[in-house]
Amino acid sequence: MQNVKQIFSIITIVILSIVSYSCQDKEDPTLTTTGEMIVKFDNYVGNQTMVVDEVGSTNYRYTNNSGQKFNLTRFGYYISHIKLEGPNGELFIDEMNASADANQIKGYYQVVQGNSETYNIHLKGIPHGQYNKITFNLGVREDGIQEGAVGGILDRAAGGWFWNWNSGFINYIIEGHSDASLRDDNRVQIHIGGWKNIPSGDSTPQRFFDNNVDVSLPFDATVTVSNTLRPSPHIMMDLLKVIGDADLSTENNIHSPAAGKAFASKLAGAFVVDHTHQ
Amino acid sequence: MKSLHNKVLWPSLLAILLIWMGCEQQSEKPIISFFQFEKPPHFPEPTYTFRNNEVNEKGFNLGKMLFFDPSLSRDGSVACSSCHVQSHAFADTWLHPFSFGVEDREGKRNAPPLFNLAFHREFFWDGGVTHLDFAPILAFESEIEMDISFEDVVGRIQRNDAYKALFKEVFGIEEVTGPYVLHALSQFMLMMVSADSRYDQYILGDQQALSAVELEGLVLFRQHCESCHREPLFTDLSYRNNGVQRQISDLGRETITEVSEDRAKFKVPSLRNIEVTSPYMHNARFEGLLQVLNHYTQGVQDQENIDPLIFKDGKPVIQLSEDEKTKIIAFLKSLTDNNFLSNPIFFNSNDR
Incomplete structure (x- = not known):
């Protein structure tokens, strides 16, 4: 009977351990060693703060490099694939997921001028350590498009900036009016999008343009993420770096990858980490 | 000892298994129904997500x-x-x-x-x-x-x-x-x-599904049409200019790719159920299938980006006798899927 008792006790232990293992929440074991960071985006037009006016407004607040006056009625951009790096090999890669379920959308952010809630990107799960560089993708890449219909900030029916005729997201959207534009209501629309490249061959031209832009910005100082420290880098974006040299009398109706390419090439230079709050 | 082993061990293992399964996340997969998507056996893998x-x-x-x-x-x-x-x-x-x-x-x-x-x-x-x-x-x-x-x-x-x-x-x-x-x-x-036309039945093994004329039409089809209208979808999914616009007014694929090399190109349509989808072409130029074949054999003219598979060296590539056209059309009508x-x-x- 000694054997039977032994068998019983072994089985009991096995059952209990399996039960406790299989029923436990699959929690991230590193949870206690991660912290947070808030990345703040401030949009400017030259040295003026950015203000969005009502459609139809003739209050031209801004002037480009050639003296053309304009205002903004809609402005914003998508941010995705955020990465943080530190001097000692620290690395944080923001999780990405495109899904119909808005609550399952991960790693995509939409900065919408006029909606201050969108200016702050709250990153969580960052391993404790030091950080001095942020990298992100400006726009939505193929992995956010070719999974099919997606929700949340990517939902066309809920304010997502999506081209219906040439599938893809508008990575960076500029709308407003300029007295230089001869379109109806002096409209200006510069929609910068495009997510694939079909490179040119010996006898074929390039088709499509991937106007997603990698933006890599060093911090002005090294910051620490810990249980008590939640740093906040402030990124400034200057629209004049993108459209300052544009001629708004002709470049006022941009709606395709090829047409947006020249603007896309200037996007990375429009962003800078101005300062960081430790 | 052996019997005790059996009395204790196997029920215990069963209990472990049950507990283990009980902890799995609830699966919400519907019970297999008639409405599941099924790939026809002779089709490529679907690309839908x-x-x-x-x-x-x-x-x-x-x-x-x-x-x-x-x-x-x-x-x-x-x-x-x-x-x-x-x-x-x-x-x-x-x-x-x-x-x-x-x-x-x-x-x-x-x-x-x-x-x-x-x-x-x-x-x-x-x-x-x-x-x-x-x-x-x-x-x-x-x-x-x-x-x-x-x-x-x-x-x-x-x-x-x-x-x-x-x-x-x-x-x-x-x-x-x-x-x-x-x-x-x-x-x-x-x-x-x-995927249930008489052509499909033939491909899947029913030798009687196509008549002699339709089979001759299939041979001619493979000879003259297959390079663009590729089986089993009856399209190669490419974009081509087949010259159906007398004057190019619709830029077609160029609107999307923004290169003039794609001017007047349109997606090659499937020919399945072609019998019931008249009129034909993006501009609905042809009412009947004979008109379509006549376009390819005589009507097509040189034009920007005209597809070299149908027009080359100053003349139409595809040459068909009236009898051959009749047979091809007979075959095309075997692509009608009445069950669908x-x-x-x-x-x-x-x-x-």
Whole structure:
């Protein structure tokens, strides 16, 4: 009977351990060693703060490099694939997921001028350590498009900036009016999008343009993420770096990858980490 | 000892197994139903992202309700089904070479048929839409089709209690949002599989399915047409200019790729169910199949980007006798899939 008792006790232990293992929440074991960071985006037009006016407004607040006056009625951009790096090999890669379920959308952010809630990107799960560089993708890449219909900030029916005729997201959207534009209501629309490249061959031209832009910005100082420290880098974006040299009398109706390419090439230079709050 | 072993050990193992299984997350997979998407055995792997949107009967039926609902156009006058008619393989009827949208606005291209969409990577004549889920957005928002913003479509659905309840039942959501509307429509369209024509029966082993004339037509087809209308989809999914515009007014694929090398190119259409999808070509130029073949053998003329497979060295490439044309047309009519054209699962049930 000694054997039977032994068998019983072994089985009991096995059952209990399996039960406790299989029923436990699959929690991230590193949870206690991660912290947070808030990345703040401030949009400017030259040295003026950015203000969005009502459609139809003739209050031209801004002037480009050639003296053309304009205002903004809609402005914003998508941010995705955020990465943080530190001097000692620290690395944080923001999780990405495109899904119909808005609550399952991960790693995509939409900065919408006029909606201050969108200016702050709250990153969580960052391993404790030091950080001095942020990298992100400006726009939505193929992995956010070719999974099919997606929700949340990517939902066309809920304010997502999506081209219906040439599938893809508008990575960076500029709308407003300029007295230089001869379109109806002096409209200006510069929609910068495009997510694939079909490179040119010996006898074929390039088709499509991937106007997603990698933006890599060093911090002005090294910051620490810990249980008590939640740093906040402030990124400034200057629209004049993108459209300052544009001629708004002709470049006022941009709606395709090829047409947006020249603007896309200037996007990375429009962003800078101005300062960081430790 | 042996018997005690059996009395204790096996029930214990069973208990462990049961407990283990009980801790697994609840699976919500529907019971296998007739409405699952099935790839025909002779078809390539589908390219649709089923991992994000698996077809089930309730989702299919919800998509069908939306497809037949005219209240989803701006003025309530047209539904998807107004221009995509089952008996015409979900193309428009021959009465409408160009379909009519809201306020009888006439379209600019012939409404394409809808079937085997799970196997396509790009949609519409110019291929600008790169995922089936996104195709309805363009039809809703086009001024010459349903002329309503997708936001308004979703708003109308959200305000309709019957729809709201169905979306909750199918997708488990309290608020109807854009992607679920698109997923429901895709579920309905994905089930439009046409793979049961007499040609298919022949390919799958029924030697009697095609007549002698049709078989001769198949041989001629493979000789002259196959390079673009590739089996089993009867399209190679490429974009070509076959010279159907006398003067190029519709830029076609160039609108999407923005290079003149794609001017006047259009997506090669499938020839399945071609018998019931007259008129033909993006500009609805031809009423009959003989006219189409005559175009290829005599009508086609040199033009910017004209496809070298049909026009080369100053003359049409394809040469066919009248007898050969008759045989090819006989074969093309064997591509009609009557079971698909009359399958009751696609019938409108909104008025029930």
